[in-house]
Amino acid sequence: MIALVDWVFGRVDATRVWRELADAQVNYSFDEVRRPQWNIDHYRIELPPERPGQPEPRGSWEHACRLVHDYEFSPPEIVRALYDPSAPLLGRDMLLEARFHGIHFYCGVRVTEVVNELRDGTDRVWGWAYETLEGHLERGKVTYEVVKRQHTGEVLFVVSCYSQGAPTLGPVTSLGWRLFGRRTQLRFYRRCAERMRQFVPALLRDEHPLDGPACTAGRLVCAPSDARMHRADTLAVHRVGPG
Template sequence: MPKPAPLYELQKARLESYAHAGYNFDYARLSEYTRANGWNVDDYETELPAEAPGPAEAHGSWAAAREVLRNYTFPPPGLITGIFVPDQPLEQRVMVLRGQFLFFTFWFGVRIGGVTDETRTLPDGSREQVWGYNYRTLEGHFERGQIEFTVHKHLTTGRVRFHIHAVSQTGRIRNPFYWLGFKLFGRMLQVRFSQQSVRRLKEQVEEMLRKGWTSPDASEAPPIRSTTDHTSAQEQLDEAT
């Protein structure tokens, strides 16, 4: 029996349709998007298995969490499925998100807005190793905003944690039926996504540590570079407005 085609091949047309889509919000004003201004600002976090003090271990929980994040396997599959070309560099990744609720299926586009790979100095002078990325909503998404996923290791204590930070607001929904459904259930689904995502990432990391795992071969893994922004992001927004 032939093996079914991967989702990124089945959804090739949708992926291509978002390749040059603009963002549906002005990310340059992100600092202005506060609860006082009508935006949802959310933070979720979970503790991961600790490591010995010092830099992240090659096959410890920090590196395992990085692989889970890279592969986008942590969102609840009954709610959100991320579809992307696997060999595309992470900092250039465009994803089609397939959202499911009751008997509805929705398709949304997002783009990676930045990749973080750094060591930070904390207010108390200690340091932590941080890796992660954010993605931003594209034209046609029912929401507008940015969500960031990061894994942190405290270099002194060995504490490892996974953090989600999201800034969002309901976008433009032309279909009145969808608008009503999203108004009634959108916030609940948004919270469920984050709560289940932190739980699932922790479970996947713990399973990887129990079974043992190895990093992908450098020649096979998509290249990743730290970046704060796409150089063409503002141009994409300008085209959309």
């Protein structure tokens, strides 16, 4: 196993910062969410279909759910996450490393909703949502869902999000967010879709595109599991709780 201290979080004591998330609160109220001050996004991509009916064992829907559960869809060049895989999904605290042009920001989110339902009588839906905690660059909520339309067999990966830059950002960070934040956010969604389109068909072929040594720090793991450290990471500027 690769020790996380030798890996990507560099000079940051990631385990300590992750522990401190337990005392943090969600940094916004839903009553504040409205256009045009907030970005409201909805993305949907098609994955390999199944036969109509309930999700198939080891089929497209099950593989996609597993990727979503473990945060494997996240593009490691943009966002990486540290969390405790033994803890229940609902209430899971995650320390995110957001990577912006040589600056790595460390921010907390918490899983506040798990979706497991039959929607509209036909759509089998599983997923979860996290919300931003105090100190995050942003304020808002992201929901990741895998949907099987059982009457047609279609399988979808759906991302829904509302967000805005945190008003407590300092002037330098705020300028950087205005210049790169929204652009990077949209690129994150596109790359999530690309990874799901790549990984689900590979898993259906019984290939294992994410196999490899897991990065750990005690009981914590870092996701996605194909993230690797590069020499340039040691030169990055590290900021904890910039918001």
